[in-house]
Amino acid sequence: MEAIGESTMNKVQPQRVEVRGAQKNYGSLAALDNFDLTIEPGTFTVLLGPSGSGKSTLIRSIAGIERLDSGTISFGTQPISGPGLHLPPEKRDLAMVFQDYALWPHMSAYENVEYALRRRKVSSEEVANRVNEALERVGLAGKGANYPFQLSGGEQQRVALARAIVARPSLLLFDEPLSNLDADLRERLRVEIATLTREIGATALYITHDQSEAFALADTIGVLRSGKLQQLDTPENIYQKPANRFVAAFTGISGSFQGTVESVDGEEVTVRSGQAQIRCRMGSPLNVGESVEVLLRPSATSISTHPSDDHNSFTGQVLDLAYRGRGYEHVIECELGVISSVFAVTAAKRGDKVRVRIDPRNCLAFPL
Amino acid sequence: MALDTDRSIRYQVPSFLNTITAKARRIRITPMALFWTLILFILIIPITLFLSVAFSPRLFDQGKQWFTLSSFKPVFTGSYGLALLHSLILGVVAAVGASAIALSMAWLVLRTDTPARKIWNGTIFALFLAPSYLIALGWQRLFEQRGVLEIMGLHVTPIRNLLYGPVGICLVLMVKGIPFAYLVIANAMRGLGEEFEQAARVHGGSRSAAFRIMATLLLPSIFSALAIVFAEAISDFGVASTLSNVAHFSVATYQLYQGINSIPVQFPVSAATSLTLLALVILAILAQNRALRGRSFRTLSGRTRPASTLKFSILGKSLTSGWIIIVLVITLGIPIFGAVSASMLQGLGSLLSHYSINFSNYTRVLGSRFLRKPLIYSTEMSLITATLAVGLAAIASKVLTAARPSRSKRFMDFFLLAAVALPGIVFAIGYIFTYNLKFINDLGLHIYGTSFLLALAYTANALPSTSRSLVGNMSQIQDSMMDASRVHGSGPARAWLDVTMPIIARPLLIAWLLTFSGTLLELPVSELLYPPGSPPVAVGIELSLAGFDFGGGTAIEVLSILWALTVVAIAFFLFNRFAPAGWKRLGNQR
Numbered sequence: 001m002e003a004i005g006e007s008t009m010n011k012v013q014p015q016r017v018e019v020r021g022a023q024k025n026y027g028s029l030a031a032l033d034n035f036d037l038t039i040e041p042g043t044f045t046v047l048l049g050p051s052g053s054g055k056s057t058l059i060r061s062i063a064g065i066e067r068l069d070s071g072t073i074s075f076g077t078q079p080i081s082g083p084g085l086h087l088p089p090e091k092r093d094l095a096m097v098f099q100d101y102a103l104w105p106h107m108s109a110y111e112n113v114e115y116a117l118r119r120r121k122v123s124s125e126e127v128a129n130r131v132n133e134a135l136e137r138v139g140l141a142g143k144g145a146n147y148p149f150q151l152s153g154g155e156q157q158r159v160a161l162a163r164a165i166v167a168r169p170s171l172l173l174f175d176e177p178l179s180n181l182d183a184d185l186r187e188r189l190r191v192e193i194a195t196l197t198r199e200i201g202a203t204a205l206y207i208t209h210d211q212s213e214a215f216a217l218a219d220t221i222g223v224l225r226s227g228k229l230q231q232l233d234t235p236e237n238i239y240q241k242p243a244n245r246f247v248a249a250f251t252g253i254s255g256s257f258q259g260t261v262e263s264v265d266g267e268e269v270t271v272r273s274g275q276a277q278i279r280c281r282m283g284s285p286l287n288v289g290e291s292v293e294v295l296l297r298p299s300a301t302s303i304s305t306h307p308s309d310d311h312n313s314f315t316g317q318v319l320d321l322a323y324r325g326r327g328y329e330h331v332i333e334c335e336l337g338v339i340s341s342v343f344a345v346t347a348a349k350r351g352d353k354v355r356v357r358i359d360p361r362n363c364l365a366f367p368l
Numbered sequence: 369m370a371l372d373t374d375r376s377i378r379y380q381v382p383s384f385l386n387t388i389t390a391k392a393r394r395i396r397i398t399p400m401a402l403f404w405t406l407i408l409f410i411l412i413i414p415i416t417l418f419l420s421v422a423f424s425p426r427l428f429d430q431g432k433q434w435f436t437l438s439s440f441k442p443v444f445t446g447s448y449g450l451a452l453l454h455s456l457i458l459g460v461v462a463a464v465g466a467s468a469i470a471l472s473m474a475w476l477v478l479r480t481d482t483p484a485r486k487i488w489n490g491t492i493f494a495l496f497l498a499p500s501y502l503i504a505l506g507w508q509r510l511f512e513q514r515g516v517l518e519i520m521g522l523h524v525t526p527i528r529n530l531l532y533g534p535v536g537i538c539l540v541l542m543v544k545g546i547p548f549a550y551l552v553i554a555n556a557m558r559g560l561g562e563e564f565e566q567a568a569r570v571h572g573g574s575r576s577a578a579f580r581i582m583a584t585l586l587l588p589s590i591f592s593a594l595a596i597v598f599a600e601a602i603s604d605f606g607v608a609s610t611l612s613n614v615a616h617f618s619v620a621t622y623q624l625y626q627g628i629n630s631i632p633v634q635f636p637v638s639a640a641t642s643l644t645l646l647a648l649v650i651l652a653i654l655a656q657n658r659a660l661r662g663r664s665f666r667t668l669s670g671r672t673r674p675a676s677t678l679k680f681s682i683l684g685k686s687l688t689s690g691w692i693i694i695v696l697v698i699t700l701g702i703p704i705f706g707a708v709s710a711s712m713l714q715g716l717g718s719l720l721s722h723y724s725i726n727f728s729n730y731t732r733v734l735g736s737r738f739l740r741k742p743l744i745y746s747t748e749m750s751l752i753t754a755t756l757a758v759g760l761a762a763i764a765s766k767v768l769t770a771a772r773p774s775r776s777k778r779f780m781d782f783f784l785l786a787a788v789a790l791p792g793i794v795f796a797i798g799y800i801f802t803y804n805l806k807f808i809n810d811l812g813l814h815i816y817g818t819s820f821l822l823a824l825a826y827t828a829n830a831l832p833s834t835s836r837s838l839v840g841n842m843s844q845i846q847d848s849m850m851d852a853s854r855v856h857g858s859g860p861a862r863a864w865l866d867v868t869m870p871i872i873a874r875p876l877l878i879a880w881l882l883t884f885s886g887t888l889l890e891l892p893v894s895e896l897l898y899p900p901g902s903p904p905v906a907v908g909i910e911l912s913l914a915g916f917d918f919g920g921g922t923a924i925e926v927l928s929i930l931w932a933l934t935v936v937a938i939a940f941f942l943f944n945r946f947a948p949a950g951w952k953r954l955g956n957q958r
Contacts, residue, residue, distance in 0.1 A: 060851075063851070063855050064854070064855070065851045065854065065855070088854070088859065088860075089851070089854040089855045090854055090855070090856075090857045090858055090859055092855070094855060095855060095856060096851075096852065096855045096856075098848045098851070098852060099848075100846055100848050102846065102848035102849050102851065102852035103849075103852075104849055104852075104853070104866075104867055104870075104871070105871060105950070106870040106871055106873075106948070106950030106951050107950050108950065111950070115853070115856055115857075115866070116856040116857060118857065118858075119857035119858060119862075120857065147950060163852075163856065167856070167857070173855075
């Protein structure tokens with residue numbers, strides 16, 4: 001496979017995507033509920049949300065596979081979906097990578113990739129060049145003649161990726177493309193998706209329920225819940241300044257506990273829960289005496305090497321531990337509840353009493 | 369039989385089609401609207417109008433009452449009632465017998481190393497192709513008075529007495545039901561990996577406990593097989609018009625046929641009989657559902673491991689192979705031997721005392737009015753029917769397998785299920801009734817007694833089962849494959865041609881060939897709806913046999929089947945030779 005950044009692929013004119021007031025109901029369930037979204041040209045946007053949050057409906061509506069009940073979708077200044085208007089998918093100049101690959105089993109890898117160029121006015125010589133280049137770009141140079149069933153899962157998804165980029169569309173859509181692959185392959189293919197997409201310069205919209213995938217890929221992350229956009233922001237802001245409890249919880253926590261605000265000090269508050277007093281950041285404005293839930297990011301906790309250290313810490317018992325290469329992640333049971341992913345370079349024993357220290361910058365309090 | 373008419377409109381486009389075409393130019397007709405219009409005219413209107421006359425004779429000038437149940441009274445009394453009872457008993461016995469034999473065959477073929485299993489795989493298609501009346505006629509030619517075996521000097525009177533009665537009729541119905549039952553049970557058994565058996569054994573279950581679990585998991589397919597064979601048996605007309613006719617053992621479908629030939633024609637009673645037959649089939653399906661009590665027996669998954677093969681000793685191999693060969697001899701061997709030997713006997717059916725074996729029947733029938741023209745005509749009709757039915761069935765199966773529930777899906781599901789249960793003869797009578805109605809003729813639909821109507825009736829008759837046969841394959845096509853085609857630049861029609869059609873190319877071909885062969889030798893619709901002067905080949909065979917030309921009739925039978933097999937062979941050759949590699953590769957995977 002060619003090294004990242006060495007491609008000769010031409011840049012495309014990226015598309016600006018604007019969704020306004022999108023509504024889509026399935027029976028009484030609103031998959032999209034007055035949904036607004038703007039995707040700037042040439043950016044890589046990841047929509048993150050649990051099952052049923054509406055992300056698949058949104059990407060399929062943008063692709064033209066689904067019709068909105070109301071609301072509009074525009075590419076640049078051109079409306080493509082709206083009242084009395086539905087531009088069919090084949091006229092939208094986009095490409096899509098599907099969760100189940102959606103390769104056509106009666107076509108070879110070459111034919112699958114070539115398909116995207118069939119209805120474009122491209123000479124047969126250029127078709128061959130571009131298909132071979134796309135296959136080479138995804139590391140399948142010698143496998144064009146293979147049929148999908150002769151390829152592994154990772155190779156099949158690479159063919160789907162080559163099919164998506166070969167026509168150099170202005171918009172690339174990714175519908176949870178890595179969810180059927182094993183961890184190692186996911187990581188490798190993720191890097192390829194990120195580099196290839198940025199290389200051709202297309203606008204990319206990627207949906208996933210995996211927060212690590214979202215943070216690794218995105219220029220911008222949108223978090224969805226029940227058909228509504230909760231927050232659209234940079235990965236850093238989504239992690240550090242989540243708009244609400246749901247965004248914070250969905251983007252990675254190792255535990256949570258409930259308590260009462262004892263004091264407010266600028267951006268930070270002190271929360272009492274039982275005997276423990278924990279300092280943390282405010283997720284949203286809070287007052288003294290208010291009941292809150294404190295969410296702990298995995299990076300907020302560590303096992304203190306000084307058992308007598310009682311600054312912003314609590315005592316707990318090790319329930320379980322897992323070796324993670326650079327150290328150990330422990331599951332600790334304490335009066336606050338069960339906290340996972342508590343890191344230490346050296347392993348504690350199951351049943352040991354340990355002191356867990358909390359970094360106030362990485363725990364967030366939200367009103368109950 | 370066709371009602372007398374002076375119209376002989378072969379291949380002439382009826383005037384109403386010109387009107388529709390003219391209107392189509394003005395209004396936008398979508399492919400789905402066209403599809404539903406066709407379904408309306410060939411399936412829904414004829415069947416609904418005909419069946420409704422059972423309750424409301426006055427609606428169609430068939431009596432004085434707007435609503436009555438009196439048409440049902442004769443159905444349950446006298447000769448109709450007796451025929452119905454016979455059909456019911458025959459259906460139950462044939463269903464149980466065919467399902468038991470099919471279960472044993474499926475187990476021997478799929479789970480053991482018995483040597484004769486390979487012969488079975490090669491002959492199952494032939495069993496599908498052979499219509500029941502040809503199987504019955506094969507047996508008849510052998511065992512009838514002065515039949516082939518008596519000419520050979522064998523004393524077969526006791527067997528004949530058995531054959532010409534409920535035992536013989538049941539035997540043929542069972543033979544015809546075996547391939548249907550086998551297909552259903554074998555498909556389920558293929559998906560039943562050995563992990564269920566292993567799970568039972570490792571958790572302390574004995575061999576018999578493991579077997580009971582396997583049998584329970586196969587129950588849905590066994591119940592399905594019972595329901596299918598029962599439906600096939602009670603709606604069969606082929607055996608009714610041959611064996612049961614000569615044995616004077618009345619069955620419901622033959623009673624229907626006689627009813628339609630009586631003067632005056634009693635359409636309300638025929639409709640009531642048809643509804644009763646339909647109700648029996650629906651009851652069988654309901655009984656199947658009730659027996660399963662909504663339990664799910666989904667056994668096929670991506671992790672299913674192929675089952676291991678049971679290895680027999682030499683004695684086991686001999687016994688099991690012997691059983692397969694006995695079943696093959698009864699199902700195919702005897703009918704084939706009966707037909708071929710009868711076709712080569714000069715003088716069969718006459719009172720001659722001297723018989724000779726030669727090919728003169730064949731040379732004679734090659735120029736016969738009952739073979740050449742009827743065979744060409746049936747071939748033309750079968751080509752049209754198979755193409756139209758498979759095209760419509762592909763769309764219908766797509767509607768049935770749509771991921772989201774819709775009204776059209778529910779309606780199609782109900783109507784096709786009901787239509788599968790309708791015997792061919794009911795279709796034919798429904799067509800006679802509907803397309804002779806005054807108001808239909810007033811609409812300009814003068815199509816009764818034409819090839820056009822015959823083709824529509826053939827198509828309507830074949831459509832339900834063809835659609836059902838494609839549903840399984842169509843449901844394997846993930847929606848995302850069509851979506852991928854659309855987002856990569858293809859319109860809906862192009863996406864269908866590029867993706868759906870190639871993926872189901874082999875099932876489509878098989879459905880086409882089964883419909884073609886089935887129509888080529890189809891009897892009840894042909895018998896009742898053929899245009900005057902243009903008998904299809906099945907009618908040609910019947911007419912030939914009715915004239916006691918048994919040798920000639922069976923020669924036509926043999927030549928017609930050979931022709932059907934030739935078309936099948938040519939179609940497979942062309943597919944294997946010219947279809948793109950991916951299409952063939954995909955078919956082989958299945």
